[in-house]
Amino acid sequence: xxxxxLLSQTVLNSWKSVNQRVSAxxxxxxxxxxxxxIAPGRNRALYIVGHLTAVSDRMFPLLGVxxxxxxxxxxxxxxxxxxxxxxxxxxxxxxxxxxxxAARLTDALEAFTPDEWLQKHTAVSDADFVKEPSRNRMAVVxxxxxxxxxxxGQLMLAQNPR
Amino acid sequence: xxxxxLLSQTVLNSWKSVNQRVSAxxxxxxxxxxxxxIAPGRNRALYIVGHLTAVSDRMFPLLGVxxxxxxxxxxxxxxxxxxxxxxxxxxxxxxxxxxxxAARLTDALEAFTPDEWLQKHTAVSDADFVKEPSRNRMAVVxxxxxxxxxxxGQLMLAQNPR
Numbered sequence: 001x002x003x004x005x006l007l008s009q010t011v012l013n014s015w016k017s018v019n020q021r022v023s024a025x026x027x028x029x030x031x032x033x034x035x036x037x038i039a040p041g042r043n044r045a046l047y048i049v050g051h052l053t054a055v056s057d058r059m060f061p062l063l064g065v066x067x068x069x070x071x072x073x074x075x076x077x078x079x080x081x082x083x084x085x086x087x088x089x090x091x092x093x094x095x096x097x098x099x100x101x102a103a104r105l106t107d108a109l110e111a112f113t114p115d116e117w118l119q120k121h122t123a124v125s126d127a128d129f130v131k132e133p134s135r136n137r138m139a140v141v142x143x144x145x146x147x148x149x150x151x152x153g154q155l156m157l158a159q160n161p162r
Numbered sequence: 163x164x165x166x167x168l169l170s171q172t173v174l175n176s177w178k179s180v181n182q183r184v185s186a187x188x189x190x191x192x193x194x195x196x197x198x199x200i201a202p203g204r205n206r207a208l209y210i211v212g213h214l215t216a217v218s219d220r221m222f223p224l225l226g227v228x229x230x231x232x233x234x235x236x237x238x239x240x241x242x243x244x245x246x247x248x249x250x251x252x253x254x255x256x257x258x259x260x261x262x263x264a265a266r267l268t269d270a271l272e273a274f275t276p277d278e279w280l281q282k283h284t285a286v287s288d289a290d291f292v293k294e295p296s297r298n299r300m301a302v303v304x305x306x307x308x309x310x311x312x313x314x315g316q317l318m319l320a321q322n323p324r
Contacts, residue, residue: 001295003276007169010280010296014304039201039319114165118172133163134172142176142304146311153312154319157201 004114011117011138012109018145019102022052022152025159026098034091036158043082045158048151049094050077050087056101059144062121063137065108070097109141166276173279173300174271180307181264184214184314187321188260196253198320205244207320210313211256212239212249218263221306224283225299227270232259271303 001009026049034046043051054073060066076085089097117138120129129135163171188211196208216235222228238247251259279300282291291297 003280004166004169006280006295006298007166007173007276007300010298010300011169011173011304013296013301014308017305018308039204042201042319114169118165118168133168134175136168136172138169138172139175142173142307143179145304146176146180146308149308149311150315153315157204157316157319 008112008114008117008138011142012112015109015141015145016106018148018152019106022148022155023099023102025152025155026095029091029095029159031091033159034095038154038157043154045155046087046091046094047077047082048155048158049098050089052148052151053094053098053101054078055144055147056098056105059105059140060108062123062140063108064119064122066104069101073097112137170274170276170279170300173304174274177271177303177307178268180310180314181268184310184317185261185264187314187317188257191253191257191321193253195321196257200316200319205316207317208249208253208256209239209244210317210320211260212251214310214313215256215260215263216240217306217309218260218267221267221302222270224285224302225270226281226284228266231263235259274299 029045029049034049035044037044038048050073053070054077057068057070057073060068070089072088076088087094118133118136120126120133120135121137121140124132124135191207191211196211197206199206200210212235215232216239219230219232219235222230232251234250238250249256280295280298282288282295282297283299283302286294286297
């Protein structure tokens with residue numbers, strides 16, 4: 001495998017590894033423990049799952065790989081703090097939404113060539129991209145992978161509350 | 163900039179971004195709030211900083227870029243749970259150790275060419291590396307970047323305890 005292909009594959013593997021871990025964590029959450037808070041007075045696990053799902057959903061237009069499916073999550077899980085708006089989906093439906101997005105996003109990333117990884121994301125202008133070619137799709141995917149890890153560290157705390 | 167150089171640069175930028183964020187968070191922790199728990203009965207912020215410092219210290223031999231400086235952190239912050247062993251460094255010294263390691267690791271990564279990013283890390287055998295070329299230095303750096311993000315999500319909870 002050539003250098004640029006192997007570099008891209010290594011980044012893809014990191015995305016897949018993190019997504020597999022958090023997907024397994026979300027899949028095993030019961031109706032009860034998805035309602036647990038990560039700490040007293042902090043976000044519920046459910047809120048964090050909604051937040052991650054909204055952010056992954058927004059990756060489709062950002063990367064130019066498709067339309068969003070769950071735009072109604074943004075108001076509750078991106079624009080408001082937890083417990084200030086009604087959850088738009090039942091926990092089982094939210095969990096299914098996450099799994100659907102994670103699988104379809106990974107399929108889209110699997111298809112990128114090295115050059116396609118380096119194309120600009122849709123939130124940067126052509127003029128800015130000329131000056132800053134590092135504002136590419138790979139940068140988005142790396143930032144989102146770390147965003148998932150950040151919240152996974154919190155979700156773990158809701159699994160065995162003290 | 164050519165494709166393989168730009169791909170490597172994008173990964174390096176992600177490492178730098180995450181390290182800058184967590185380094186700023188650690189730098190502003192007071193003697194008092196580094197002792198806060200991330201949640202009642204959970205790890206202290208200090209323990210997590212010790213854990214991250216030990217893991218970053220171990221990256222030098224793993225990536226083949228130098229010797230460790232703080233091997234005495236492992237027993238306390240990797241092998242034992244929090245509050246079961248005495249902290250080997252004062253908080254100010256631990257914070258300084260983190261900043262030192264983060265800066266020197268970043269310097270080492272800045273110097274990697276694309277081919278050097280794809281060299282094997284020292285915990286994989288030559289035979290295994292032939293079969294799995296994705297077990298390279300970049301894979302280690304991506305995994306460690308996500309590990310930092312995971313714990314940063316927890317450290318944030320200790321900043322304004324409830």
